[in-house]
Amino acid sequence: MPGQVFRKTVPVRFEDCDPAGIGFYPRMLMMVNRLIEDFFAEALDCPWHRLHGRENRAVPTVRLEVDFKGPLYQGDALDLELRVLKVGNSAFTVAVAGSVGGAAKFAVTQVLAYTTAGPEIAASPMPDALKAALREFSAG
Secondary structure: OOOOOEEEEEEOOHHHEOOOOOEOHHHHHHHHHHHHHHHHHHHOOOOHHHHHHHOOEEOOEEEEEEEEOOOOOOOOEEEEEEEEEEEOOOEEEEEEEEEEOOEEEEEEEEEEEOEEOOOOOOEOOOOHHHHHHHHOOEOO
16 A cells, blocks of 8 residues: 655756756756655654754765656756665664656655754664554555
8 A cells, every 4th residue: 555645846946957958857856855855754744953953863865866858947847756765773764756747856865863953963773653643654
């Protein structure tokens, strides 16, 4: 049974692409990072200011793969969809698809680790509540 999908639509701005439709890849990755931050706050009830602050935890990226599939233009409404592909003990994998009007623009697969924060970063087991919330968005 497929899990839930977290969705957002964001505008493509002048700073995100050039007139030829070539998206600036750092900006695309920033959109993905913002989506993940919103996902944590809105879908998982785990806002990053609490996670990184009071809980002294982090979710850094340990693997990232991006496929660019089509042009992006200023003024486009970019539909972003996040699905959880895998939930482990201290890491999870997400897939983010970006599209405009149903046409694929990019696809991202990202592995994030649940870690301690600070100078001695180390993987840490995710709390059961966080794993359960992630699994609500998992297809497997």
